[in-house]
Each structure stands twice: as C-alpha cells, then as structure tokens.
Amino acid sequence: xxxxxxxxxxxxxxxxxxxxxxxxxxxxxxxxxxxxxxxxxxxxxxxxxxxxxxxxxxxxxxxxxxxxxxxxxxxxxxxxxxxxxxxxxxxxxxxxxxxxxxxxxxxxxxxxxxxxxxxxxxxxxxxxxxxxxxxxxxxxxxxxxxxxxxxxxxxxxxxxxxxxxxxxxxxxxxxxxxxxxxxxxxxxxxxxxxxxxxxxxxxxxxxxxxxxxxxxxxxxxxxxxxxxxxxxxxxxxxxxxxxxxxxxxxxxxxxxxxxxxxxxxxxxxxxxxxxxxxxxxxxxxxxxxxxxxxxxxxxxxxxxxxxxxxxxxxxxxxxxxxxxxxxxxxxxxxxxxxxxxxxxxxxxxxxxxxxxxxxxxxxxxxxxxxxxxxxxxxxxxxxxxxxxxxxxxxxxxxxxxxxxxxxxxxxxxxxxxxxxxxxxxxxxxxxxxxxxxxxxxxxxxxxxxxxxxxxxxxx
Amino acid sequence: xxxxxxxxxxxxxxxxxxxxxxxxxxxxxxxxxxxxxxxxxxxxxxxxxxxxxxxxxxxxxxxxxxxxxxxxxxxxxxxxxxxxxxxxxxxxxxxxxxxxxxxxxxxxxxxxxxxxxxxxxxxxxxxxxxxxxxxxxxxxxxxxxxxxxxxxxxxxxxxxxxxxxxxxxxxxxxxxxxxxxxxxxxxxxxxxxxxxxxxxxxxxxxxxxxxxxxxxxxxxxxxxxxxxxxxxxxxxxxxxxxxxxxxxxxxxxxxxxxxxxxxxxxxxxxxxxxxxxxxxxxxxxxxxxxxxxxxxxxxxxxxxxxxxxxxxxxxxxxxxxxxxxxxxxxxxxxxxxxxxxxxxxxxxxxxxxxxxxxxxxxxxxxxxxxxxxxxxxxxxxxxxxxxxxxxxxxxxxxxxxxxxxxxxxxxxxxxxxxxxxxxxxxxxxxxxxxxxxxxxxxxxxxxxxxxxx
Numbered sequence: 001x002x003x004x005x006x007x008x009x010x011x012x013x014x015x016x017x018x019x020x021x022x023x024x025x026x027x028x029x030x031x032x033x034x035x036x037x038x039x040x041x042x043x044x045x046x047x048x049x050x051x052x053x054x055x056x057x058x059x060x061x062x063x064x065x066x067x068x069x070x071x072x073x074x075x076x077x078x079x080x081x082x083x084x085x086x087x088x089x090x091x092x093x094x095x096x097x098x099x100x101x102x103x104x105x106x107x108x109x110x111x112x113x114x115x116x117x118x119x120x121x122x123x124x125x126x127x128x129x130x131x132x133x134x135x136x137x138x139x140x141x142x143x144x145x146x147x148x149x150x151x152x153x154x155x156x157x158x159x160x161x162x163x164x165x166x167x168x169x170x171x172x173x174x175x176x177x178x179x180x181x182x183x184x185x186x187x188x189x190x191x192x193x194x195x196x197x198x199x200x201x202x203x204x205x206x207x208x209x210x211x212x213x214x215x216x217x218x219x220x221x222x223x224x225x226x227x228x229x230x231x232x233x234x235x236x237x238x239x240x241x242x243x244x245x246x247x248x249x250x251x252x253x254x255x256x257x258x259x260x261x262x263x264x265x266x267x268x269x270x271x272x273x274x275x276x277x278x279x280x281x282x283x284x285x286x287x288x289x290x291x292x293x294x295x296x297x298x299x300x301x302x303x304x305x306x307x308x309x310x311x312x313x314x315x316x317x318x319x320x321x322x323x324x325x326x327x328x329x330x331x332x333x334x335x336x337x338x339x340x341x342x343x344x345x346x347x348x349x350x351x352x353x354x355x356x357x358x359x360x361x362x363x364x365x366x367x368x369x370x371x372x373x374x375x376x377x378x379x380x381x382x383x384x385x386x387x388x389x390x391x392x393x394x395x396x397x398x399x400x401x402x403x404x405x406x407x408x409x410x411x412x413x414x415x416x417x418x419x420x421x422x423x424x425x426x427x428x429x430x431x432x433x434x435x436x437x438x439x440x441x442x443x444x445x446x447x448x449x450x451x452x453x454x455x456x457x458x459x
Numbered sequence: 460x461x462x463x464x465x466x467x468x469x470x471x472x473x474x475x476x477x478x479x480x481x482x483x484x485x486x487x488x489x490x491x492x493x494x495x496x497x498x499x500x501x502x503x504x505x506x507x508x509x510x511x512x513x514x515x516x517x518x519x520x521x522x523x524x525x526x527x528x529x530x531x532x533x534x535x536x537x538x539x540x541x542x543x544x545x546x547x548x549x550x551x552x553x554x555x556x557x558x559x560x561x562x563x564x565x566x567x568x569x570x571x572x573x574x575x576x577x578x579x580x581x582x583x584x585x586x587x588x589x590x591x592x593x594x595x596x597x598x599x600x601x602x603x604x605x606x607x608x609x610x611x612x613x614x615x616x617x618x619x620x621x622x623x624x625x626x627x628x629x630x631x632x633x634x635x636x637x638x639x640x641x642x643x644x645x646x647x648x649x650x651x652x653x654x655x656x657x658x659x660x661x662x663x664x665x666x667x668x669x670x671x672x673x674x675x676x677x678x679x680x681x682x683x684x685x686x687x688x689x690x691x692x693x694x695x696x697x698x699x700x701x702x703x704x705x706x707x708x709x710x711x712x713x714x715x716x717x718x719x720x721x722x723x724x725x726x727x728x729x730x731x732x733x734x735x736x737x738x739x740x741x742x743x744x745x746x747x748x749x750x751x752x753x754x755x756x757x758x759x760x761x762x763x764x765x766x767x768x769x770x771x772x773x774x775x776x777x778x779x780x781x782x783x784x785x786x787x788x789x790x791x792x793x794x795x796x797x798x799x800x801x802x803x804x805x806x807x808x809x810x811x812x813x814x815x816x817x818x819x820x821x822x823x824x825x826x827x828x829x830x831x832x833x834x835x836x837x838x839x840x841x842x843x844x845x846x847x848x849x850x851x852x853x854x855x856x857x858x859x860x861x862x863x864x865x866x867x868x869x870x871x872x873x874x875x876x877x878x879x880x881x882x883x884x885x886x887x888x889x890x891x892x893x894x895x896x897x898x899x900x901x902x903x904x905x906x907x908x909x910x911x912x
Binding site for chain 2: 006007008009010011012013014016017018019020021039040041042043045046047048049050052053056057058059060066067068070071089100101102105106142143144145147212213214215216217219397400
C-alpha cells in the first residue's frame with residue numbers, strides 16, 4: 001500500500017473554534033448581558049446553534065447584520081439603530097460587543113463608534129427605555145487570530161478593564177475559572193462559600209447556561225456575575241486564575257495586579273489530586289482556615305477510588321486534546337493515575353504547552369509523550385494510527401476518528417454535541433476528578449467486558 | 460407577565476388573521492433589522508446547505524476557521540457511497556493572509572487536498588473577508604481546474620452580501636456550471652431530476668424509490684446523496700421536480716431556459732402533498748398511462764397502510780395547537796396540511812425567507828387568529844407561542860430550547876433531523892415525533908401547567 005499524501009496547508013476537521021464564539025460564551029456569564037457580534041448575521045447564528053447544541057439552553061446573540069453598504073462604508077453607519085434596538089428589546093445592563101473577522105478587516109474603530117453613540121444621548125437624543133445606557137464592553141476578537149479560548153479570555157479581560165476600579169482593599173477574592181462547565185462553576189461557588197470566602201467569579205454562566213424552566217420568556221436568563229461585583233475586582237485581596245498558558249498580556253488577573261495591585265495566583269486547572277491540593281491549599285492560605293471536612297472527605301474518597309481502580313488503568317495510553325489549559329491539567333491527572341498521555345494535542349497555539357507540561361510532568365520526554373499545538377483532527381488521527389492509544393479523551397468532535405479507529409472515547413469539555421448533559425459534566429476539584437476517574441475506569445472496563453467472549457458479569 | 464412588544468420596524472412583518480382586517484400586506488424579503496436576534500443565517504449558510512450533500516466533491520471554505528468549523532458534518536445528509544462532504548476543509552486564514560492575500564494559500568490548499576482525496580469536483584466557498592481583501596478566487600479555481608483536470612467551482616458566498624437566499628443562488632450558479640458537461644447517452648424519455656431534496660436521514664432514497672416504482676428514471680438528485688457525474692448529465696432528464704421552494708427553483712429555471720427542461724414544484728411532506736408530488740409527475744408523462752396507474756397503486760397501497768396507523772395518534776392529538784417556524788414557507792404549507800390530517804390546529808405560521816405569495820398562501824390556509832410572521836426572533840416567537848397556548852413548536856435547533864424552556868413540545872424539521880419525515884413512511888415518523896413530544900408526561904412540571912419556575 002502506498003502512503004497517501006496528506007494535505008498540510010489547509011486545516012481539516014479543525015480542533016478549535018473561532019475567536020468570537022469564546023467571547024459570546026464568556027459574555028453569557030455576566031448578569032443581564034447580551035452578547036453582540038459586530039459582523040454578518042451568520043456568525044451569530046452559527047455560534048448560537050453551536051452553543052445551544054451543547055448547553056440545551058436558549059442563547060440569544062445579537063448581530064449588527066452587515067450588508068454590502070456596511071462593508072463598504074463601515075459599520076458605524078447603522079450603529080445607532082443596532083445598539084438601540086438591542087437595548088430596547090433586551091433591556092440589558094451590559095452589551096458584550098465582540099468583533100468578527102469582517103468588522104476587523106474593514107477596520108471599524110469600535111471604541112470610537114461607541115463614544116459617538118454615547119455622545120448622541122448626551123446631546124439630547126431620548127434614551128432607549130428612558131433609562132441610562134447599558135455598559136458597553138468591547139472585545140477585539142477577529143477569527144483570523146487565535147481561537148475560541150482567546151476570545152473567551154479577551155472578552156473577560158475587556159470586562160475587567162472596563163469595569164474594575166481601585167480603592168480600599170476588601171476581603172474579597174477574585175476567581176477566574178477559565179472555560180469550564182456550568183457544573184464546575186457551581187462547584188467553585190460552593191467551595192468558596194464553604195471556605196467563607198467572599199468571591200467574585202468571572203464569568204459565571206452556571207445558571208444562564210444551565211437553568212430551570214420558565215413561566216414566561218426571559219430575554220436574558222437570570223444568573224451571571226453582576227456589574228456591581230465586577231467593579232470590585234480591582235479592590236480584591238487576590239485573584240485566583242486557573243491557567244497554565246495565559247501570558248500576562250492576556251490574563252485578567254495580571255491586568256488587575258498591574259493596574260490595582262491585586263495579587264495574582266495562577267494555578268493550572270485543578271484536575272487530579274495534586275493540582276486540586278494546590279488549589280485548596282491556596283484557599284486555606286487565603287482564608288486562613290483549614291479545608292472544610294466535606295472536601296477532606298471528597299479527597300479521601302478519591303484516594304480510595306484511585307486504589308480501587310488503579311489496576312484497570314495502569315500503563316494505559318491516551319490521546320488527549322482540547323484547549324491547552326485543559327489538556328495540560330488532564331495530562332498531569334492522567335500521570336497521577338498511571339495512564340500515559342502519549343499525545344497531548346491542541347488546536348490552540350500559545351507556544352507554551354510543552355514548557356508548561358514539563359512543569360507538571362517532568363518525565364515527559366522519558367515517556368516519549370508527544371506535545372503538539374495548532375493541530376487539527378486529521379493530524380491527531382494520523383498520530384493515533386501510529387500511537388495506537390487505549391483511550392481518546394476530549395470533546396465530541398473526536399467522535400469521527402474514535403469510531404473510525406475503534407478508540408474507546410471519553411467525552412469531556414466543550415462541545416459535547418452527541419451525548420446528553422455536557423453542561424453538567426464535572427471536571428475540576430476532587431469531585432470533578434472523581435467523576436472523570438470513574439468514567440475513565442468504566443470506559444476501560446466496558447471495553448474489556450464487551451471485547452471478551454465470555455461475558456463476565458463481575459469485572 | 461410583562462408585555463412583549465414587537466420591535467419598531469418589525470410590525471409590518473407580523474400579521475394576525477382576522478375578518479376585520481382584510482388588507483394583507485406583509486413585509487418580507489428584506490434584510491434583517493439590525494440589532495434584532497434573527498433566526499436567519501447568511502449567504503454562506505445558504506450556499507453551504509445546498510451544496511453540502513454532494514458527496515464526492517471537495518468542499519473548501521476559504522476564510523478564517525469559524526465558517527468551516529461550524530458547518531463540519533452539520534447536516535444529516537447521508538450518502539450511499541463516498542462521504543467527502545462530511546469532512547471540513549478550511550484555508551484557515553491568519554492575520555498575515557488577510558494582509559497579504561490568501562490566493563497562494565488557497566492554491567496550495569486545493570492542490571494538496573485534491574491530490575489527497577481525488578474528488579470529482581471541488582466547490583470553493585468565499586467567506587466574508589474574501590469579499591474585502593479581494594482574493595480572485597475565480598482565477599485560482601480556473602488555474603487549479605486546469606492543473607488538476609477536474610471542475611473547481613467558485614461559490615460566491617460572502618456572508619454579508621445579501622441573505623441566505625443569495626447563497627442559494629450562488630450555489631445554483633455553481634451547480635449550473637456542472638450541468639451539461641456530461642454525456643446524456645442512455646437517458647430515457649421518462650426521466651427526472653429531483654431538485655431541492657437533501658437526503659436528510661435518507662429521505663431522497665424514499666422519494667427516488669417511489670418514482671422508480673412508477674417506472675421513472677431518476678437521473679440525478681440535487682443534491683441529496685449527490686454525485687458530480689450525475690449532475691453533469693442531469694440536462695438529459697425530461698423534467699425537473701423541485702422541492703424546497705427557496706433553494707433550487709433558480710437552478711430549475713436556468714435549466715429550463717438553457718435546456719428546455721420544464722419543472723414542477725412539489726413537497727414530500729404529508730399524505731396530500733406526497734401523493735400530489737407523484738400524481739403531478741405522472742400527469743406530466745400522460746402519454747404513458749402506465750405511470751399514472753403505477754402512481755395510483757403506490758399511493759393507494761401506502762395510504763392504506765399508513766391511515767390506520769395514524770388513527771391512534773389522531774385521537775390523542777386532535778385539537779392540539781401547533782406553531783410552525785421554518786426556513787422556507789413552502790414547507791410550512793405542507794406541515795399545516797400534515798397536521799390537519801391528525802386534526803391539529805396551527806396557531807402560528809412563519810418562515811425565515813418566505814415571499815409575499817407564500818404568505819398570502821399561508822393566510823388562505825390558516826384559521827382565524829393564526830399569526831403569520833416573517834423573519835422572527837426568539838422574543839417574538841415566545842410571545843406568540845405563549846399567547847396562543849401552543850402545544851407544539853416545529854422548527855430547527857435554534858428554536859428547540861425556546862420550546863423546552865417554556866414547557867412546550869418540539870419537532871425538529873430542519874437539517875439536523877435523523878429520522879426521515881418525507882414520504883408516506885416519513886409522515887408516520889413525523890406524527891409519531893409530534894405525539895412523543897406533545898403527549899409526554901414531563902410537561903406537567905412546566906410552570907405554564909402549574910409547575911414551579
């Protein structure tokens with residue numbers, strides 16, 4: 001058989017999404033905020049559809065609906081109408097405005113346009129709804145730069161830049177949890193409460209993207225971080241930020257440290273016992289209280305589960321892919337339980353993944369673990385054919401290659417489009433790790449059980 | 460409950476049928492009101508949905524990654540053979556490409572992909588920024604076509620240059636470049652092309668089987684389970700039958716003009732329209748009465764089988780109220796009739812892209828008090844669904860969470876469906892879907908039924 005030539009220039013089956021998607025998702029985590037895309041209608045519609053398929057919740061994203069005139073004469077032309085309409089229809093406290101490749105390429109100066117818009121009302125134009133204008137936050141998110149995770153952080157950085165103010169220090173902790181599930185966010189809030197740590201978590205889409213039924217239509221689902229809380233982030237006593245690869249330039253916490261002297265504690269996403277210990281340890285230090293018994297118990301159960309399950313999974317190999325921060329922490333967790341993440345892959349491209357992985361997995365090179373940034377699923381699949389891993393761990397988009405290559409597949413992160421309850425998956429803390437661990441062990445057991453001709457009823 | 464008002468500038472796109480108001484002048488076929496959350500998509504989306512099911516062609520999206528990522532394996536359009544359409548290819552333009560132009564990258568991408576996948580043709584979709592940076596994709600396509608010896612067709616689908624309908628046109632233009640380039644040898648008189656049928660969940664196969672049973676040759680299906688070579692010889696067919704009013708009438712008209720092939724507009728949803736789709740074709744070939752005889756036999760057999768099965772559902776569903784919000788208005792007609800066959804009422808009928816005639820037609824068909832709406836948005840849809848106390852919403856994936864949040868049944872009648880809803884067997888599936896959702900006991904916990912919100 002001749003080896004098929006592989007096209008390298010084009011991206012095939014991308015392992016990342018575009019910048020504005022991340023911004024829209026993050027803006028969903030601000031209370032009474034409407035995400036607004038400055039670009040074509042399709043961007044908003046595709047992104048809505050993509051998010052809805054995962055979260056199973058209404059996701060309204062407004063759009064400036066570019067047409068040919070807008071593209072030629074600039075988007076400021078119908079600015080007044082579009083912002084006014086959204087304000088009228090949604091009555092938001094915040095409009096989270098993200099740009100697209102189109103508005104960035106034609107060179108719209110959104111900051112200037114927003115100033116002009118505000119000036120209109122200062123000059124006497126009647127206010128929509130007769131109320132003060134919503135806060136307008138602008139994030140620059142052209143899809144020809146980076147991917148969805150960059151848009152996520154850009155939107156949140158723009159938010160604190162716009163809203164945070166300095167002043168007397170408060171007994172308050174900022175928590176920037178990164179792109180995790182609504183279930184993870186709820187878990188974080190619970191932990192903060194149990195530590196009696198007053199906290200501003202940003203973003204918080206735990207309710208807006210996983211809420212209850214409605215008696216009437218809500219233009220904007222309830223929940224999210226209130227503006228009043230975000231303004232206080234500049235006076236907090238510290239910021240915890242879950243990240244490995246976020247540089248100072250992109251980091252919210254680094255911005256607050258720089259602008260207001262709020263100390264930054266960056267911790268990798270707390271997956272696995274070691275990294276969760278690091279997170280809980282930081283909370284113990286900051287709250288000056290020991291870890292509540294509830295979490296001691298969770299940790300003990302997890303250690304016990306590691307013992308009960310270790311033999312099923314020791315020395316298994318896995319391919320892990322997704323956002324870089326997620327992959328790095330997952331790899332550390334997998335090493336902790338004896339699995340070798342033979343390929344750590346991401347569609348993201350920070351240039352830092354290998355370096356940060358080496359911090360957590362020092363024997364990375366001895367184990368011949370491959371680290372690849374900026375890959376697509378065709379790249380991952382090629383690696384899979386060579387590496388023949390026992391497991392594939394990542395978002396739903398790996399399903400095609402898992403099916404083709406008969407790889408047992410564990411769905412985590414975003415998006416989960418082909419299973420139910422992706423928004424309720426836990427990933428972080430001892431509890432999240434427990435859930436992940438159970439799923440991994442069960443996947444291996446299921447594989448053994450179903451591939452055995454005997455049909456064992458005890459495994 | 461807070462009163463929901465229709466946005467200023469949208470009032471004329473909403474109409475409620477009542478006897479006092481006799482003038483009917485719904486505004487439609489306009490661009491979406493800026494700032495509203497339209498359920499529509501863009502030009503690119505229009506082109507992509509029409510061409511997507513061509514299974515042995517390469518579909519390359521020229522632009523930054525988003526457009527390709529969101530349309531990767533997005534539809535349930537199935538193929539009986541090659542599945543090239545289910546892969547996602549993007550030139551994934553980066554900042555430098557935007558500054559210096561993406562033509563070289565497109566050329567390199569195409570050359571490599573064609574060498575790797577050996578497709579029968581390639582469609583190259585322009586996205587928004589291509590229209591701004593001015594890449595000459597026509598020239599690149601021409602060059603690659605000459606170098607590789609396959610048709611490489613530009614699809615001018617820059618997202619902002621119109622509406623989804625303009626995307627349909629761009630797709631039809633691209634298809635038209637293939638039509639007429641193959642040999643029509645061996646094609647008989649009683650032959651058709653099936654247009655505007657995308658083989659979602661195998662629907663095109665159901666339809667094709669019906670026609671073949673009637674003794675009719677199906678030259679090509681466009682584009683469900685589509686093949687480039689079939690499209691190339693499709694001008695040899697005697698008749699085009701066009702489903703999905705918006706997307707492919709344009710192609711049928713072009714083929715009529717250039718090749719003198721007449722066309723019929725049909726729908727395959729519901730007993731009435733499905734039967735009509737078969738009889739109309741049989742009537743067209745009236746010089747061969749055997750075709751009509753076969754059609755009658757087929758319809759009688761299928762309806763005979765289907766009708767008793769529907770009765771159980773009719774008993775349960777009679778009097779329930781449905782709201783319909785779909786892409787093209789033509790589908791809404793069929794759905795109203797299909798729901799009528801189980802005695803369900805339609806309280807809202809709307810579409811993203813209907814025209815004046817469509818809406819006039821809807822008005823004719825609907826009962827007093829039915830709301831007719833063009834290019835609606837979630838706020839409006841919820842308002843009507845609640846006000847009219849609908850038991851069911853029929854729409855696509857973007858409408859689904861609205862229904863579920865409000866505690867209302869839902870039927871996905873869009874591209875993502877995995878169960879065939881066309882044809883006689885599809886009708887049974889459709890009603891079963893409706894039944895499964897409307898009659899589920901879970902709604903008793905919904906706030907509008909007295910549950911806690």
